[in-house]
Amino acid sequence: MQMQSPATIDVDKAHSPSLASPFPNIDGNLLFDLSPLPLTVLTPSCRIARVSDRFLHDWQVSREACVGQQLVNFLERYLRPAGSPAVAHLTSAIDDAISSRAERTTKQITTKHASSWRARVLPIFKEAELVGIMLEWQEGPAALDESEIVRPGLSTDEAFRILVQAVKDYAIFLLDTKGRIATWNTGAELLKGYRREEIVGKHFSIFYGQDDLAIRKPELELEICLREGRVEDEGWRYKKDGTRFWANVIITAVYKDGVHVGFGKVTRDLTERKTSESRLIAAYEESEKLKSDFLANMSHEIRTPMHGMLSACSLLLDTPLTERQQDIIQIMDESGQVLLQVINDILDYSKLASGSFSITSDIVGITSIITSVVRSVQTTMHSGVHFELFLAPDLPKSVQGDPLRYRQIVHNLVNNAAKFTDKGTIRVSVSVQMEDEESYFIMTEVIDTGIGVPEPAAAGLFTPFTQFDATTTKRYKGTGLGLSIAKSLAELMGGRIGYRPNPDRHGSIFWFTAKFKKIKSLEQLQDWKRKVSGSRDGSPLPLSSTAPPDLQAEFSKIASTKSLLLAEDNIINQKVMLGMLRSIGFKNVALAANGQEAVNLVRGKPAAFDLVLMDINMPILDGHEATVKIRQSGIGVPVVAMTAYALKGDKERCLEHGMDDYIPKPVEKQYLIKTLCKWLVRTKDYRMSAGEELARLQDLRSRLKPALSTLQLPLPIPIPSVPSIPLQTQVFTIPPTIPPTEVTDLPSPPKQISRFPPQVFSPSGIQPALTPPTPRTEASAESGSQAESNANASSEAPPLLTSPEVQLTLPPPPQQTQQTDAIPESRASNNSDQIEAQTNNSPHQPEAEVPPV
Amino acid sequence: MVDFGDHVDDATFSQILEMDEDSHDFSMPLVSNFFEQADETFEQMDAAVESKDLSELSKLGHFLKGSSATLGFTKIKDNCQIIQQYGSNLNVDGSAEPDEDVCLRRIKDALAAVKVDKAELEKKMKKFFELEK
Numbered sequence: 001m002q003m004q005s006p007a008t009i010d011v012d013k014a015h016s017p018s019l020a021s022p023f024p025n026i027d028g029n030l031l032f033d034l035s036p037l038p039l040t041v042l043t044p045s046c047r048i049a050r051v052s053d054r055f056l057h058d059w060q061v062s063r064e065a066c067v068g069q070q071l072v073n074f075l076e077r078y079l080r081p082a083g084s085p086a087v088a089h090l091t092s093a094i095d096d097a098i099s100s101r102a103e104r105t106t107k108q109i110t111t112k113h114a115s116s117w118r119a120r121v122l123p124i125f126k127e128a129e130l131v132g133i134m135l136e137w138q139e140g141p142a143a144l145d146e147s148e149i150v151r152p153g154l155s156t157d158e159a160f161r162i163l164v165q166a167v168k169d170y171a172i173f174l175l176d177t178k179g180r181i182a183t184w185n186t187g188a189e190l191l192k193g194y195r196r197e198e199i200v201g202k203h204f205s206i207f208y209g210q211d212d213l214a215i216r217k218p219e220l221e222l223e224i225c226l227r228e229g230r231v232e233d234e235g236w237r238y239k240k241d242g243t244r245f246w247a248n249v250i251i252t253a254v255y256k257d258g259v260h261v262g263f264g265k266v267t268r269d270l271t272e273r274k275t276s277e278s279r280l281i282a283a284y285e286e287s288e289k290l291k292s293d294f295l296a297n298m299s300h301e302i303r304t305p306m307h308g309m310l311s312a313c314s315l316l317l318d319t320p321l322t323e324r325q326q327d328i329i330q331i332m333d334e335s336g337q338v339l340l341q342v343i344n345d346i347l348d349y350s351k352l353a354s355g356s357f358s359i360t361s362d363i364v365g366i367t368s369i370i371t372s373v374v375r376s377v378q379t380t381m382h383s384g385v386h387f388e389l390f391l392a393p394d395l396p397k398s399v400q401g402d403p404l405r406y407r408q409i410v411h412n413l414v415n416n417a418a419k420f421t422d423k424g425t426i427r428v429s430v431s432v433q434m435e436d437e438e439s440y441f442i443m444t445e446v447i448d449t450g451i452g453v454p455e456p457a458a459a460g461l462f463t464p465f466t467q468f469d470a471t472t473t474k475r476y477k478g479t480g481l482g483l484s485i486a487k488s489l490a491e492l493m494g495g496r497i498g499y500r501p502n503p504d505r506h507g508s509i510f511w512f513t514a515k516f517k518k519i520k521s522l523e524q525l526q527d528w529k530r531k532v533s534g535s536r537d538g539s540p541l542p543l544s545s546t547a548p549p550d551l552q553a554e555f556s557k558i559a560s561t562k563s564l565l566l567a568e569d570n571i572i573n574q575k576v577m578l579g580m581l582r583s584i585g586f587k588n589v590a591l592a593a594n595g596q597e598a599v600n601l602v603r604g605k606p607a608a609f610d611l612v613l614m615d616i617n618m619p620i621l622d623g624h625e626a627t628v629k630i631r632q633s634g635i636g637v638p639v640v641a642m643t644a645y646a647l648k649g650d651k652e653r654c655l656e657h658g659m660d661d662y663i664p665k666p667v668e669k670q671y672l673i674k675t676l677c678k679w680l681v682r683t684k685d686y687r688m689s690a691g692e693e694l695a696r697l698q699d700l701r702s703r704l705k706p707a708l709s710t711l712q713l714p715l716p717i718p719i720p721s722v723p724s725i726p727l728q729t730q731v732f733t734i735p736p737t738i739p740p741t742e743v744t745d746l747p748s749p750p751k752q753i754s755r756f757p758p759q760v761f762s763p764s765g766i767q768p769a770l771t772p773p774t775p776r777t778e779a780s781a782e783s784g785s786q787a788e789s790n791a792n793a794s795s796e797a798p799p800l801l802t803s804p805e806v807q808l809t810l811p812p813p814p815q816q817t818q819q820t821d822a823i824p825e826s827r828a829s830n831n832s833d834q835i836e837a838q839t840n841n842s843p844h845q846p847e848a849e850v851p852p853v
Numbered sequence: 854m855v856d857f858g859d860h861v862d863d864a865t866f867s868q869i870l871e872m873d874e875d876s877h878d879f880s881m882p883l884v885s886n887f888f889e890q891a892d893e894t895f896e897q898m899d900a901a902v903e904s905k906d907l908s909e910l911s912k913l914g915h916f917l918k919g920s921s922a923t924l925g926f927t928k929i930k931d932n933c934q935i936i937q938q939y940g941s942n943l944n945v946d947g948s949a950e951p952d953e954d955v956c957l958r959r960i961k962d963a964l965a966a967v968k969v970d971k972a973e974l975e976k977k978m979k980k981f982f983e984l985e986k
Contacts, residue, residue, distance in 0.1 A: 572887050572920035579872035579879055617915055666865050666922045 038117075038137040044130045046071045046094065055137065060113055078111050086110070090119060094133060097121040108140045116140045171267040175251075177260055179204050179222055191269055193240035204265065207237045209244065225251045225263060237267065246274035295350050302343050310336045345481040349464060352488040359492050364403040364516060366442060367391055370430055373407060377414045384423035392431035399440055399516035405493060406514060409486045410444060413510045416482065417448035424449030424507065433513055440516050441495065449507040453499060461499050462487040490514060555677050556585030562610040562680050563588040567598035567626065568642070569618040577613065577642075577667065584673055595621025599629045606635050611679050614659065616643040624657040631658040638679040642667060855981040860974045865925025881982050887920055888978075891929070891971050898936070898964055907953060910960055911940025926974060932967035936960050 032039065038055035040048060048066050056063055059078065066074050071094075075087045086109040097104040104121040111117065122134040164172050164185050171188035173181055180203050184196040192199075192207060199206075205218035212218070212235065225231040230252045237247040252264045313333040321329065374387055381387075410428075417426045426448045433443035453461060464484040483497075490497040494515030502509050564581065566589055568574045574591060581589050590609070592598035595618050602609060612630070616623035627639050640661045641654040654662045663675055857863075873879045894917045901909040914937030921930040938945055939956040950956055 570890075570916060570919045570923075572883065572890060573923045575883050575886070576869060576872075576923045579883075580868070583872050615919075617919070665919065666925065669868055669871075 038139075040066075040071075040135040040137070042071055042094075042133040042135065044132065046091070046133070048074060049132065058115065058137070058139070059111060075109075079109060093119070094121050094123075098123045098130060098133070101125060105138075169268070171265075173265055174254070175204055175263040175265055177262055179218065179263070182262060188267070191239070191245070191267060192237075207267075209236050209238055212236075221249075221251055222263065225253050226260070229253055234270065245269050245271045291350075295347060298347065303340070306336065306340045306343065310340065345485060348485050349481045349488075352485060352492075359402045359405060361400055361517075362403055363519070364399050364401045364406055365397065366395060366399065366406070366430060366516075367397070369403060369407045370410060370428060370444075373410045373414050374428060377411070377418050380415075381418045381426075382422050385418070385421050386425045388425050388427040390427065390429035390431075392429075394432055395430060395442075396432070396440055396516075396518070398519060399442075400519050401493060401514065401516040405489050409489050409497075409512055409514070410446075412482045412486045413444075413446040413512070416510070417446050417450060417508070421448045421450030421507070426450075437518075439518055441513050442516060443511060443513050445509060445511040447502055447507065447509045449502065449504075452501060452507050455501075458499055458501075462497065486512065555673055555681065558681055559585030559676070560587050562586065563590070563608060565590045565592060565598060565601055565609045565612045567592040567595060567612065567618065567623065568615040569593050570615075573615070573665075580667065580669055580672065584669070584676075594618045595623060595626030595629075598626050599633075602630050602635055602637060603633050606633070609637050611676065612637055612639045613663075614639050614641050616641055616654070623659075624653070627658045640675060640679065855977050855984060857974070857977055857981075860926065860928050860970065860977065862925035862927045865923070869924060877982055884924065884978050884982075887924055887926070888971065888975050890920060891917060895964070895968055895971075898960075902957065902961060902964065905953070905957060907940045907942065907956060907960075909940075911937050914938075914940055928970040929967055929974065932963045932970060935963040936967070939963070 032041075032050065033053055035052045036054055037052065038058045039052040040055055041050040043049050048069050048071055051063065051066055056066075059066075061078065072087060072091060075090065079086055086107075090106050090109060093104045093106045101123060103123075106119045106121065108116045108118055116139065117137045118140055120136040120138060122136065123130060124132045124134060164183075167185060167187045168190055169187055170185075171191045172185050173188050174183045176182050181200050184194070184199055188199075189195060203218075205213060208218055217233075217235075221231050221233060230250065232251075233249045235247065235249075236244045237249070238244050246269070248268045248270050250266045252266075253260060254262050254264050310333065313329055313336060316329050317326070317333065370389070370391065374389060378387055414426065414428060426446065429445045429447065431443050432440050434441040462483050464481055487497045490512045495513035497510070497512040500509050500511075501507070559581075564586055566574065566577055566581070568577060568591070574593075578589060578591075590601060592601055595614075598612065598614065599621065602612065614623040614627060618626075621629070623641055623643070627641075630637065630639065638661070639659045640663055641659045642663050642665055643654075660679065661675055663671060857866075869880050869883065870877070894913050898910060898913050901913065914933045914935075918930050918933035918937060921927075921933060935945055938947075939950065939959045942950050942953070942956055944950045
């Protein structure tokens with residue numbers, strides 16, 4: 001408080017006669033003391049000088065307790081709460097009144113007895129001198145301070161209560177700490193159907209359904225609310241009449257002076273929104289389904305006539321035509337091809353975009369896919385372009401994945417490279433980027449010396465409908481979807497795709513990775529399976545209920561010469577199967593009572609049985625495990641599963657474990673005959689091809705020996721068993737020591753054999769192996785002369801490729817000492833036709849079962 | 854000819870009968886072997902029920918299902934299937950049934966039923982082979 005002109009007023013002096021009224025019969029002191037107003041007189045220093053009786057009464061204090069006290073000290077004891085800002089408010093009002101010499105009225109000030117007062121501040125001056133301050137207290141309505149509003153079940157602020165009470169669209173109510181309902185508003189009554197008197201005091205879990213109660217949702221909500229201060233939930237809540245509504249519920253923990261006193265709960269009815277949401281979802285799903293159905297139909301409906309047209313075009317091209325006609329039809333054909341590609345792109349893209357594109361799981365021969373793509377693309381290449389193919393030696397022969405989709409990406413990248421490269425090389429390089437227990441990550445790179453990609457366009461390469469250059473759009477037709485599709489496909493196959501500029505020369509490097517599953521330990525038998533699968537397409541035999549009589553007769557003749565192994569643990573089934581087999585002509589049937597016995601029998605006599613009938617569910621070793629063991633021993637005897645499961649997927653599982661076929665139980669005789677007939681009559685004997693192969697391998701080995709001893713250079717034969725050596729390293733470590741002339745002096749047949757490992761894609765008229773071991777950037781430059789000098793040596797080879805421009809660079813040479821071993825191993829998986837071809841000095845046969853162009 | 858009703862799948866069973874060469878030299882001992890096997894299996898099943906060994910029950914169910922299916926003894930086969938399913942904590946429709954007590958109860962029911970089926974069928978078979986003699 002500001003102390004102005006510290007005049008001293010003696011308390012007694014205030015009663016001096018000089019202040020007395022001119023009307024002596026009226027005592028001013030008495031008037032003051034008995035005034036019906038609560039009054040306080042302050043000295044200029046704000047000490048309480050005098051109070052009226054009414055003040056003492058209203059404030060419930062004694063005269064001694066206040067007179068003589070500093071106002072501030074007095075108020076601090078009598079106001080509520082202690083240290084209330086009201087004291088400061090009052091003193092500042094007094095200061096204000098003094099300085100402005102005018103009366104002031106304070107806001108409400110609450111005493112500790114819950115009465116509320118305003119002070120009218122009257123500064124009293126004698127000329128310039130302040131003689132005192134009169135406070136006249138005016139009582140106001142009992143006010144509560146804000147923190148007191150929420151006290152469940154107790155009075156709340158009127159306006160607030162009216163507001164809450166009147167809200168009809170929200171149920172707003174309070175719960176006590178236990179979750180019992182304490183208040184109830186109109187909204188709650190309307191929404192939930194309970195009246196206030198029947199619901200207050202009940203636990204709020206009454207609104208929840210059985211499902212929510214079973215998981216203790218109400219209790220959990222309160223727990224979370226206590227922990228986090230608030231909880232929000234959407235779900236079904238129940239009305240009094242049992243109907244339910246979709247509710248949004250917000251529960252807030254309510255505290256008073258730091259003590260938890262209950263929960264505020266606000267519930268909104270979202271049933272209508274929920275309904276419209278589910279209508280929307282249903283409509284969306286419906287339209288998605290229509291869209292994908294439409295796409296499926298479109299792809300068929302459009303492609304079928306397109307194929308018809310294209311076939312007709314190519315037939316027409318083969319007929320005698322004038323030059324002009326020829327040109328026209330050529331244009332039709334090309335336009336048709338482009339259109340077909342565009343349609344395929346759009347359909348693929350729509351499928352990918354809608355997520356309805358699925359990746360199938362099949363056996364993938366990466367090498368054969370690459371070679372076949374390269375060959376199909378090279379026919380469309382510019383004449384000044386050479387192909388180089390790098391296949392890492394550790395590349396798995398076959399893996400599990402989607403061969404079509406892998407091919408599609410490779411084709412897209414290679415095709416782009418061919419489109420945009422006028423001269424130089426296109427190099428395709430495939431290696432194992434990473435390998436774990438389950439899978440390989442295969443890195444495929446396509447490196448060209450073409451026009452490249454301008455830097456600003458590189459970012460948008462994989463964006464749909466983008467073509468980086470308007471001029472290329474005119475020159476090269478397309479949708480601009482190819483790379484975007486390739487990207488989605490690569491991602492579907494668990495890989496990535498990318499671009500970087502070719503650091504060697506002008507051009508691009510497009511690369512992608514794809515994840516393929518390993519064909520664990522079954523690799524060799526899968527290859528074996530592929531061999532025989534030439535005679536079947538993997539689909540079930542079209543079996544009629546009865547075999548033609550002549551087939552049965554013919555069959556029983558053959559059956560008597562065949563030896564079977566029956567693995568079956570149930571004696572009844574054994575007997576029946578034996579009876580059945582006997583009745584269809586079998587004389588030699590060995591029995592195994594479990595999988596282990598079957599394995600022992602087959603291993604004991606690897607060539608004794610023509611076929612094994614294998615029950616699946618057997619003790620000790622089941623049919624699946626037994627088959628895997630037999631295959632691991634390298635025995636290719638046909639194994640036919642018998643099981644009563646007959647569920648979808650059973651057959652697939654059997655085939656996965658290396659079995660060849662499947663007969664459902666109970667075994668039906670005609671079906672048995674058909675199946676056995678297929679494997680015993682129509683399929684090539686597994687032992688025969690093995691024997692032939694052995695003989696051929698020995699022959700190969702003996703022929704190779706002299707050749708290898710003459711050759712003092714490391715031969716470019718990759719050894720499949722070499723652990724993954726980084727491809728790049730190998731390519732650059734070829735010592736450039738042997739000039740081409742020296743190589744052509746080599747004895748011809750063995751040289752060729754040694755030069756063409758199965759992975760290598762070899763065009764006719766070129767001796768890729770004789771590419772001098774120079775760094776790869778120079779490889780294509782020197783290859784031309786070499787091709788000529790070797791033309792004689794390779795002329796006997798069947799022409800595989802029509803373009804003599806194609807240049808192949810082989811994977812780098814491994815160590816020489818390992819080569820003789822490597823060849824039989826790498827041949828082991830070739831099918832017998834190829835084996836024969838190779839023994840006839842036709843080493844240019846690629847491993848892949850791709851027919852020559 | 855004895856009417857086997859729904860006990861027997863005629864096509865499968867006649868396939869067995871076709872393998873007979875002289876009277877029922879093949880099928881008759883086979884069927885009686887089957888009933889012996891069934892009795893043995895029932896005993897093992899009873900023991901497994903006693904020890905609440907569900908996986909053993911599943912195995913036994915599968916085992917007897919195999920031979921009953923081969924002979925075309927449909928009713929027995931179906932109940933064996935039920936035993937096998939519940940032995941693997943599965944309902945007949947293939948959905949999971951995690952409550953072992955429920956599984957065990959269902960198995961007990963099926964086991965009781967299959968014993969009745971077997972007894973009925975055995976009677977019919979006896980009659981069948983006698984008549985055919």
